[in-house]
Amino acid sequence: MPELPEVQTVVTTLRQFVLNARITSAILLRTDICIPSGIDLPAKLTGRSISAIDRRAKRIVFTLDTGERFYIHLGMTGQLLVVDPQTPVAKHTHLIADCRLRIADSKAGAPGKPYAIAQLRFVDPRRFGGIWWLGESADDPNALGPEPLTLRTAALAKRLARPRRPIKSALLDQSLIAGLGNIYVDEALFAAGLHPLTLACDLSPAQVAKLSRAIKQTLRSAIQAGGSTLRDYVNANGQRGQYQSRHRVYDRANQPCRRCKTPIARIVLGGRSTHFCPQCQNRD
DNA sequence: GTCCATGTTCTTTA
C-alpha cells in the first residue's frame, strides 16, 4: 500500500479530520505493534491533542501538543482510518484512538453539539507496519535518504555516482532516496526511458536529469490521483486510489506497451518484480 | 496445495 503518493494521501485526508483533535482515550490491541516495546502508548496519547501530521518518506509522523512525536509506517498492508465509533472493528485492528473533533473543524457530529467523536484506527493484517514512538528526540535515529520531490538533480547525480548496482535497486534503497517503492520505481524508470538493470554509476548527466524529472512527475501525478490501490490501500476516508489505471508498466507483464505496443517484460531484480518495456527502456 | 503481494532488515555469499 504505501509508497510516497499513498502515504501523502493518507496524511492529507487524516489532517481534514484529526488535526488539532484531542485524543480522549486509546486502546492498543496488540502491544507488539508499538516500538520500542514497553512504551505505554495509550497513556502517552490520552489527553493529548494532535498538533501536526506530516509525511517523511513513507512514514506518517504525528506531533502531539507536548512536542512528543511518533510515526506510523503502513508496511505492506497497513491502513490508517478515521471512522465513526459505531463502525465494527475490523480484524487486525491494532490501535483505536478516540478523537474529539471540534465541529467547527469538521462536518462530523450532530447539530447543536460542540464536539464530535471519531476513531482513528490502525489496521495491518501482515504487521510489517508498526508504530514507532520517538518521544522528544530531535532526530529520528534511522537514516533516511532525501525526499524525492525536493531532491535536486545535482544531488541525485552525486548519490548515484557511487553505487555499482542496477538503478532499480539503487532507487529502492531508502538510505539513498526515501519514499519510492516497487511501483513508482518501475513507473519512473519507464518515464525516464531507462532500463532497470542499467548501473546507477553508468548514467550520463542527461539521463540523471531525465530521471530526476521523471521521478517528480510520476509522484506528482500519482498524488493527484490519490495513489494506487492494488489491493488494500485506502486513504483515511476509506477511499481507494485511482492511479493504478494509469500504470504504464507496473503489474502489466505481457500487456502491450502503451507507447509502442511491445509486450511489457517482467524480471525479478533484488527479489522484487520488475516491469519494463524492452523497446522504450533500452540499455546503453 | 502453490505462488504472489505497494516493505524492511538481517544473514550469507561472492
Next chain:
DNA sequence: CTAAAGAACATGGA
C-alpha cells in the same frame, strides 16, 4: 569494503 541473493517477518487472495 560493496553488493547480490536469499530468507525472514505474517496474512490473505488468486
